[in-house]
Amino acid sequence: MxxxxxxxxxxxxxxxxxxxxxxxxxxxxxxxxxxxxxxxxxxxxxxxxxxxxxxxxxxxxxxxxxxxxxxxxxxxxxxxxxxxxxxxxxxxxxxxxxxxxxxxxxxxxxxxxxxxxxxxxxxxxxxxxxxxxxxxxxxxxxxxxxxSQVAQTTAQVKQYQHKPTVLFLLSMAGATQVAGKNTVVDSIIQLAGGENIAQHANYKNYSAEAFITANPAILIVTTQSLQAIGGLDNLANIPGLTHTQAWQNRRIIAIDQALILGMGPRVGEALTILAAGFYPSSDTNIDKPPSH
Incomplete structure (x- = not known):
C-alpha cells in the first residue's frame, strides 16, 4: 500500500x-x-x-x-x-x-x-x-x-594455483598509461584471479624499458582504445610492448571501458570476461589442480 x-x-x-x-x-x-x-x-x-x-x-x-x-x-x-x-x-x-x-x-x-x-x-x-x-x-x-555473480567467478578461479601477471593499458592514442594500485581496474583484476604487476599508485606513463621489465603475461585494453588507434595490430607501435610475453603469445583481452573503469552493477560480467581470458581451457601453461 x-x-x-x-x-x-x-x-x-x-x-x-x-x-x-x-x-x-x-x-x-x-x-x-x-x-x-x-x-x-x-x-x-x-x-x-x-x-x-x-x-x-x-x-x-x-x-x-x-x-x-x-x-x-x-x-x-x-x-x-x-x-x-x-x-x-x-x-x-x-x-x-x-x-x-x-x-x-x-x-x-x-x-x-x-x-x-x-x-x-x-x-x-x-x-x-x-x-x-x-x-x-x-x-x-x-x-x-x-x-552471486562475483562469488561464482571467484570460486572458479580459486582452483588455479598460479595467477597470471597482468597490465591494463589506457589512453593509447596519446601517452600510454598503466593502471596501478588504488584503481577500479586493480580491484577487478584481483577479483578475476589475476595479479596486477603495476605496483605504483593510480595511473602512470610507461616507457619502453618499463614495459620490457614488467613483461606481463596478459595485457588488458579497452575496446574504445583499440578503436582509437585503428585496431589490435597497432598496439605494436607502443615502444617496448612487442617484447612482452603477452604480445608474443597474443594474450590480449579487450573489454568495454564501462565495465572495467567503474565498479558498477555489471562487475560480474567484467569478471567473467577477464577470468575467461586469464584461464582459457586450452592454456596448458597455467598450473591447474590435479584431477582425481
Missing part, C-alpha cells in the same frame, strides 16, 4: 502530524558518474533520469540525454536547467561549490563515496541509492545478484 501511496505523490503524515515523506510521481533524477548511472538504471528507475555526466555511457540510451559536463567539472547551469528533484554524484565531484549551489536551489542531493574501489563500497552505494529513489526492494535484489 505504501508503494501505491508514494507513486501517487501523496504526503504521508505520522500520528503526531509531522511530515514523514513526500515522493513525487515524476521525480527528475540527474546522475554524475558512470557506475552511479548504471545503478539507477539497474534499479529500474531509468525512466526518471533526465540528465547525466560525460562518464555515463551505459545503457546506450543515456547518450541521448542532456549532459552536465564531466563529474570533476560539472556545469551548475546545465544541471539546474534540467529542473532535477534529486542529484546523485560522487562526494568528490567538482567544482567544490556545486554542493552549496544545489542546496540553495533546494535540490535534494546524495553524495556517494568513490574510493576505495571495493565490492563492499559498490554494494553500500546500491543500498543508498535504492533508499534515496524509493527502490529499496530492487536494491536488495540487485545486491543479491551482484554477490
Amino acid at each position: 505504501m508503494k501505491s501511496i508514494y507513486s501517487l505523490g501523496y504526503i504521508v503524515i505520522g500520528l503526531c502530524g509531522l511530515l514523514i515523506s513526500y515522493v513525487v510521481a515524476n521525480d527528475r533524477i540527474v546522475t554524475s558518474g558512470g557506475s552511479i548511472t548504471e545503478i539507477v538504471y539497474a534499479l529500474q528507475a531509468g525512466d526518471r533520469v533526465v540528465g547525466v555526466d560525460m562518464s555515463s555511457t551505459y545503457p546506450p540510451h543515456v547518450k541521448q540525454l542532456p549532459q552536465i559536463g564531466y563529474w570533476k567539472q560539472l556545469s551548475i547551469e546545465g544541471l539546474l536547467s534540467l529542473k532535477p528533484t534529486i542529484f546523485i554524484g560522487w562526494d568528490d565531484s567538482g567544482p567544490a561549490q556545486i554542493s552549496e549551489q544545489l542546496k540553495q536551489a533546494n535540490i535534494q542531493t546524495l553524495y556517494l563515496k568513490r574510493v576505495p574501489n571495493t565490492l563492499d563500497l559498490l554494494l553500500s552505494n546500491v543500498e543508498s541509492i535504492g533508499k534515496a529513489i524509493d527502490q529499496p526492494v530492487e536494491a536488495e535484489q540487485l545486491i543479491a545478484q551482484i554477490k
Whole structure:
C-alpha cells in the first residue's frame, strides 16, 4: 500500500502530524558518474533520469540525454536547467561549490563515496541509492545478484594455483598509461584471479624499458582504445610492448571501458570476461589442480 501511496505523490503524515515523506510521481533524477548511472538504471528507475555526466555511457540510451559536463567539472547551469528533484554524484565531484549551489536551489542531493574501489563500497552505494529513489526492494535484489555473480567467478578461479601477471593499458592514442594500485581496474583484476604487476599508485606513463621489465603475461585494453588507434595490430607501435610475453603469445583481452573503469552493477560480467581470458581451457601453461 505504501508503494501505491508514494507513486501517487501523496504526503504521508505520522500520528503526531509531522511530515514523514513526500515522493513525487515524476521525480527528475540527474546522475554524475558512470557506475552511479548504471545503478539507477539497474534499479529500474531509468525512466526518471533526465540528465547525466560525460562518464555515463551505459545503457546506450543515456547518450541521448542532456549532459552536465564531466563529474570533476560539472556545469551548475546545465544541471539546474534540467529542473532535477534529486542529484546523485560522487562526494568528490567538482567544482567544490556545486554542493552549496544545489542546496540553495533546494535540490535534494546524495553524495556517494568513490574510493576505495571495493565490492563492499559498490554494494553500500546500491543500498543508498535504492533508499534515496524509493527502490529499496530492487536494491536488495540487485545486491543479491551482484554477490552471486562475483562469488561464482571467484570460486572458479580459486582452483588455479598460479595467477597470471597482468597490465591494463589506457589512453593509447596519446601517452600510454598503466593502471596501478588504488584503481577500479586493480580491484577487478584481483577479483578475476589475476595479479596486477603495476605496483605504483593510480595511473602512470610507461616507457619502453618499463614495459620490457614488467613483461606481463596478459595485457588488458579497452575496446574504445583499440578503436582509437585503428585496431589490435597497432598496439605494436607502443615502444617496448612487442617484447612482452603477452604480445608474443597474443594474450590480449579487450573489454568495454564501462565495465572495467567503474565498479558498477555489471562487475560480474567484467569478471567473467577477464577470468575467461586469464584461464582459457586450452592454456596448458597455467598450473591447474590435479584431477582425481
